[in-house]
Amino acid sequence: MASIAPAVRPDHVPEARVVDFDIFAPPGGERDYFAAWKTLQGGPGLVWTGRNHGHWIATQGDLIRELWGDSERLSNAALAVTPGLGAVMDFIPLQLDPPEHKPFRNAVMRGFANQHVVAMTPMVRDVSRDLIADVRPRGGCEFMTAFAEVVPLHIFLSLIGVPVEDRAKLRPLGQQLTRPDGSMSVVELRDAADDYLRPYVEERLKHPGDDLFSRILSVPIEGRAWTFGEAQRMCRNLLFGGLDTVVAMFGNIAAHLARFAGDQDTLREDAARIPAATDELMRRYPTVSVTRNLVRDIVMDGVTMKAGDLLYLPSVLHNLDPACFDKPEQVDFDRGLSPVRHTTMGVGAHRCVGAGLARMEAMVFIEEWLAGIPPFRIDPDRPTKMRAGNVGALTELHLVW
Template sequence: MLATAVPAHVPTDRVVDFDIFNPPGIETDYFAAWTALLDGPGLVWTTANGGHWIGARGDIVRQLWADADRLSSECLAVTPGLGEVMQFIPLQSDGPAHKAFRTPVVKGFASRFITALEPGVEAAARELIAGLRDRGECDFVTDFAEILPLNIFLNLIDVPLEDRPRLRQLGVQLTRPDGSITVEGLKQAADDYLWPFIEQRMREPGDDLFSRILALPVGDRPWSVDEAQRMCRNLLFGGLDTVAAMVGMVALHLARHPGDQRLLRENSDLIPAAADELMRRYPTVAVSRNAVVDVEVDGITIRTGDLVYLPSVLHNLDPACFASPEEVHFDRGLTPVRHTTMGVGAHRCVGAGLARMEVIVFLQEWLAGMPEISLSPTRAVTMKGGNVGACTSIPLVWDAKLAP
């Protein structure tokens, strides 16, 4: 962690030393590590990681996140160099350019396509569950959560599941880099994997996701090759780590709450609402923005150029925004709840419908195909921080003799 001098425009009572990649206690409880910030002011400046603001109250996180006119998305992340390397489309664009890129991407994720994808997702989940059921134990992260989104991505772009090991390697390096590959190397490996499909889909469109999006114009012109690569890279990296993290949190909740497993198994009609509520309760994505003008908020001036970090956990788990936010109430999901797990405003997740479907299918297939799960009494759950927080290990056990 690199601690820096505090700029003159930052009041001293707003200064904290909070490393977003490694807040105290993150390895055992991502949510407690973050919500500790809710006890302080609504906007704080951390000296860690080069120095940046953190939205530390629900209403402020949401307000700044939605303020795409004054806060740019170009920077991507606090991590130096990451934004310059990844150059994601549409994530790292602003204003009219963003709208022109986002429109075809949103159309590519239209709900009829997501519905059509569902049988493939069910089959992928069932295949994984069938391989686990008789084992009586697994590490849910490596044995399920990290694999399902890969299978789904392969379905989305309509390529054989045999490609999974190659893509899995990328997914693992993205989620838990072991230093064997640089960010540039990772970007290059993703491009090398994706390029043959992009090239073919641009030449000869099929009915897969890339073909659908690339067949639509950007404003009034076709996609350039560079833009197509940046967009496909965004979709690849956007959907792997995030879904893996979310499905992991949902499994952890089930393992800790056997009553909820029984309730949902006996009342599968509750599953869609349960998925919404679990996605609210376990948000682990945070975004970064750069102020393009001075922004007044919470009695403070965010100066032009300042970096602002906005964690959805501090909105969704702020008791001023959601009553008893740490409690899971499946009927909470029955009324529209404006949480920020999938973002808010111009950049709200284009894969939100797909992600929701994946969580629903996971719950349906897992509860139908597995006996009651619990956490291993001997091995610990571990978590990590970052722009997408996640469990790194969820050791599960069950009685294989009770498998349905």
């Protein structure tokens, strides 16, 4: 969704900091999302683009990590550079700032407690095995539609207790939030999610079950029950959060293993290395970016960003910054043996509440795919396709074996 014309440069933005960079259509992003973003490396730590109504972009890893966790000078209320999206979506807890967001986030975190993630592991394994058994005899598949868009959504929809058959109609909503194509207004997008969720929210409030929404809504907010409006905003937040990020992660992991046969061989020969390999692959292929709005002026990197400005923080430019990670573009499974301070799942007060679930799903996917599919590679006659956005993702990944 490229802007029609660049916004006028504000007076406080030095001309030397202006770049022509559209986060929804970076140069070459349809072929290589990561290379497209790396074109911003090596220059100032903060640049300004007039695309998408004008906003700052942090380009240096240390600044990105520092600002991502800054909840005093920055707010998450804007949500994204898409005009009006934040005001319309009004997510809980994602768009709340400390201290208001703490009791809501605590309730959500209790819903995602480790014992619940562990309990989902057999289902992830079973769904993965069934899909693999179906595609293996074909000698190849378009991975995104055959696997990546199925497993995470099946698990998430099972987790919240809605029909898994609804995946086909819900998946496009996640894509419109993170990579909008203009076919839906932000109001239409919110209303589509709310219309779907309303009967489930009402039921969970009246008659809680053992699903994720029920677990969260059973936790009092500072001694009181959730209101319907709060519950709706929370369920809306989690629905959108569960529809896209892990799909993108699966695609990038599969693409890497398809390109690097040696890494495939390593993990086939020693499955004990898969947890560390998962962490390293998550670091190497980050696709999530967030938008913050400034609540007061900030002087940083030789420029003044004004209260009300929007600031875009791409995890890719932190995780692939050689000042933050040694040889960052090289995948080194041993790197994942010790804790790595990457920003793939965010940092600070708004770190992804589903990070543990996403990591578990990725590990099980790698285990089952390598156990069930012979050595595989990217189809040389059908190149990969990607699309950038607040979550960048492969749209086509043809694998053969």
